[in-house]
Structures are given as structure tokens and as C-alpha cells.
Amino acid sequence: MSAIIRPAGALKSYIAGENEIEVDSGQTLKQALGILGIPSEIVALVIVNEEQQPKDYLLQEGDVVKLIAVIGGG
Amino acid sequence: MNGYGGSILRVDLTSGKITKEPTPPKVARDYIGGRGFGAYFLFKEVPQDADPLGPQNKLIISSGPLSGMMIPGAGKCDFTTKSPLTGGYASASLGGHFTAEMKYTGLDSIILEGISPKPVYLFIDDDKVELRDASAMWGKGTLTLEKELKGKFGEEFQVALIGPGGENGVAYASINHDYGRQAGRGGVGTVMGVKKVKAIVLRGTKSVPVADPEGYRKAGMALFKVCKDATGLKEWQTYGTTIVTSWCDEVGALPTRNFSAGSFEGGKNIYGPVMRKEIVITDKGCFGCPSPCGKYSHMKRYNTNVEGPEYETIGMMGSNLGIGDIQDVAQANLLCDELGVDTISTGSAIGWAMECYEKGILTKQDTYGLELKFGNAQAAFAMIEKIARREPGLGALLGEGVKRAAQKIGKGSEKFAIHVKGMEQSAYATHNATAMLLAYMTCDVGAHHNRAWAITYDLQVGRDQVVPEKVARVIWLQNFRPMFDVLGACRLQWVELSIDRDLYVPALEAITGVHRSWGDLEKIGERIWNLSRLYWARENEGFGRSWDMPSPRFYEEPPKTGVTAGQITRLEDVQRLLDMYYEQRGWTSEGLPTRETLQRLELAEFAA
């Protein structure tokens, strides 16, 4: 029962530069970010299966979650 | 010279004399181009104490060695002058296609000097350079006139022009281009207006010499490839800078009702996805951009179109004015563009006036009968028009910028005039974000965000932390990020797509034939930063620490609502930030570069 998290850009540094990582589904995205050590406040946009979702979204089996942050700034 | 057009064009508007000189290799070596050229020529050529609106001031327009080349977003043009808004250094960046075309005319800089006796436009077609009569164009809006000029000369000509705001002397008038791109900040359009130059129209067909064509091709392609492969490309292209609107609201950084709070209860309807769905028609990019952040929008309610709004305008014309409707924000954007005024400063000025009105400091007698309350979009539209026309009374007053307006009105309104050094703060609320606050306090042009955007770093380290690491981060960003404006390319591919900045190094080397690591480039960035600091000190008697203070709103008045309610940076922490900053920069406790610092940066010749 898992979902895939794909952090964009500089957020990759939180998962050792990998492109994606598997997490358990059945938890909220915020909880999953906490386990991965990604500070949820720096995530600007969450896209789950091509749809924008809030950070308290409950992860479903097979979800692909893209995380966009603006680390370098505007 | 490889990577350069090779010439500097001087236009003496007073006499009409036009001359060209070779681009000085030493200046190219030490300052590279773009913003570096601007800072150097400003300091060297504009005499001390020159009136920003007088004939001695110059408008210096420069491309960089990456401009117009096969490099992502290689369309950034720098406009430098002595600011009529702040009395200090102004440097504003313009995207689009102007700088690429300018480079193909063989020009690295255009320096406008003196004051023309009548309205003119500068026409450049490769080596043909002429000042032509612009009397019939005077008074026209920028979008209207650009269309006319393109129709007259052809689509391949690029146009940079001012609107009524610049003609009438609004202190924060912009220079516009490509129907929606602006060199917006610091009043560069005001200086063009006082010089009576309505437009620059140019076309170039020359090629640019390159040191290593094959290396250039490879390095350029490598840069485009990483952009195309970047994970966030699709989202960046879909939303552009509006990606951050909802996030700013969530973290308390969205300026709300003249920065009295950082979250807006009506924010949802100005978020990026709402905008995309409700008004965006298509995406629009600058020269050579693989990740077009520009959005072209249609506002049904008004039956109008605009390029934008981008995040800064949404923050300053939306939440900062208590306006939570994306069509209203976009319409305000359109009015500012057509009239040629900076949306950030205009939004700040109107926000300040709305607060004055709600507090009874201004009354209907002052506001031409307008109910100038937060949330009143129609009143905001009317005020934009009155500011740009410099209508006697409040319009003319707001057109001087919030610092001077508050000095004149008094009654405590100085405390909520949100600016640093006279430049209105752009769209990040900094009640409890100490690195971002410091970035605004120490920015080289006044309270602008783009030199050091440190707000995520605040969240990573702890927003109220006042630690040397934050200060070091701000300094690093200030030295490094503006180098994109020196090189003449967009920084957003690095910022948003997080591409490896080292990929620019071989590209720059192949183009110019000079190897420069990012370490070398950051040193040049530091040199330019210190030079601009010297400029402020030279032009303003008593310049020093007090000039770096932010609006008291950020250390005296915690927001009453939103996620930062009750949070504030203490005044002693503001002072500690400055202490650490000056020390790390190698400046005195008054914020002036020490002799050793100037020597280390090879700036001794500029010391007083």
C-alpha cells in the first residue's frame, strides 16, 4: 500500500537527490512529509495525479505526488 | 570582443549629437555587462549631487554577454539611473526581446544624456541611429503606442517605451516593452520621461562573435536540456510566479491591507489555480525561454486583455488593497501597464492612502469624493489614473512615493508608509521572517525582493531566528542572484527549475573566451554591491545605518489576523541583524565599506 512522492528541484535534496521515494498510503501527505524530513511549510504546491491538492490530503494507493517549492525564490 | 556587441552608444539629447565608442575591455573584464555596466557608468559619469530629473542624470541601458545568445531566458536588459524615487542607485531589469535585438545592432549599452527640447523617439536600425520627433506620440498609452509602432515599422522591431506616468513625472514610472514586460522599479521611466524620450525602437541583424562556437552550442544545449527535463517545468509553465500566491497566504507572507497582516481572508480567489482557470488564455515567454512564466489573460467582466498579473501585482494590487477578485487585480494591472507606472509602488501608495482614509487622516475631500476603502476596486482604478496623470492633490502626492507622501501628510502616517530608502516594499510581508526582512533592509535599490529572496530560508531555519547563517545566506544571495542581471539572462530557470548553476560556466566561457567560476562571478557581484553602496553614500549626506531601517510596522505592530497574528521581530533583533550584516560584509557599524573591503574588491579608486 504505497504512494510515490516526486519532489521538484531543490526539494530533492531532502531525499538524498533521488527523483522519487515511496511512502505508505493511508496517511496524510503532511504526515509523510514529516517522516521524510521535508518541512511542509516550504512546499508551495502539491499536485496529486495531475490535480492540485491541499497538504492534509489523505494518500491513496498508487498516488503520484509532485511537490513544488520555491527554494531559490521569486 | 567575444560575447559583446562591441559598442556603446551615447545620445546627447540636449544637442542631438549621437556618438559611438568601443566597449571598454577593462570595464567588460571587471563588471562584465548589464547591471555591472550600469553601476560603473553611473558612478563614473553622473556627477555627484546631480538632480535625478536634471540634464546631468543619465539613463544607462545595458545588455550582458549572455543576452541574445542561445541560453535559456537570455533576454534580460538592465536600466540604471539615479533614482528620482529614492535619490540613490536604481537598477531595473526588463525581460522580453529588447535586449537581444539591441545586441544584434552591435550595442552593449545605450546611454541617454541631457534633456531633449521636444518629445523624441530613438530609432536604431543596425548602424542607422536617429532621434525622431515624437510630439504626436506624447500622451499615448504604452500598449496602444507599441502596437502602432510595430504596425508602422514591422514586427521584427523591438520597442521600449514610457506611458503618461513617465511623461508626467510619477516618481515610479516604468519602461514597458512587449505588451506587458516592465523595467518597473525606481523610476527609470520617470528619467526617460523627463529626458523627453517616448520610445526606443530598434532592429539589429548583426551576429555576435563567439570564442568557441562548438563549445557554445554544446553548453547552450545542455542548459536547455536540463530545463526541459526539470520535474517542475509543467507546473511552472502552468502557473508562473502565481505558484507562490497560496503559499504566501499560508505562511503569512501575503501583503494584506497595506502590510498590516500576512494572510488574506479573501485570498482564495486570487490564487494561481483560480487565475489559470478564470482568466488565463495562453502562456508568454521572453527571448529564448524554455519555461514561459508570463500569462496572457482575458477579463470577461471588463472585456479587456493583459499580460499578467504575476505574483507581485497580485500581492500589491490584490490582497494589499483588500481586493480578492482576480479580474479586478488583472484590470488594475492593465491600467498600470497602459499608463506606465510600477504596479508594486502604485499598489503600495494606494494601500497607504486607503489606510489613511480608514483612519480618518484623509477624508473624501482629499480623495476626490472616492470611498477609498480597502476592497474598493473601482476606487483603486480611479486612483491609478489620477496618480499617472498627477492630478493635483492626492494623485500628484501619491505619485511622489509613500515616503514623501507620508512626510507631507504626517499624523502618524509615516509609521505605515511601507518602504526602505524611499522604495516601496514589494509583495512579501515580513513581520516574522528575519532573513527576508534583512534582505529588504539592505537591498541595493530599496525594498525590492529580487536580489535576495530568503523567505524559504527563514522557514527552514526558523523564522524568528536571528543567526549569522541567515545573514550569510542573504549576503550570498545578494552577491550571486543579481549576477544574472549582469550576464543578461533570466535567473528563474535556476530559481524555479533548480537547474545546476554550474552549467552556465562553460557557456559563458565558450561565448566570451574567459573562464569564470561562480566564485569569480560572486566576487564581481560583491564588487557591484559595494559600488552601489558607495553611490548611495556619495549622493546622500549622512547616509548610513538609519537608511537601512524597515517600516516600523515590522517591529512595532504585530498583525492582528492571519497566521502571523501576534508575531513580530523585536527592534533589538533588527539592530542585531544589521550588526551581523555589516560585520560579515566588511562594513563599518554605520554600514559603509571599510578601506580594506574596498581594496579587496579593487574598488579603492571609488573611495571618497
Ligand code: SF4
Ligand atoms: S522564466 Fe519568465 S521572466 Fe524568465 S525568461 Fe522565461 S518568461 Fe521571461
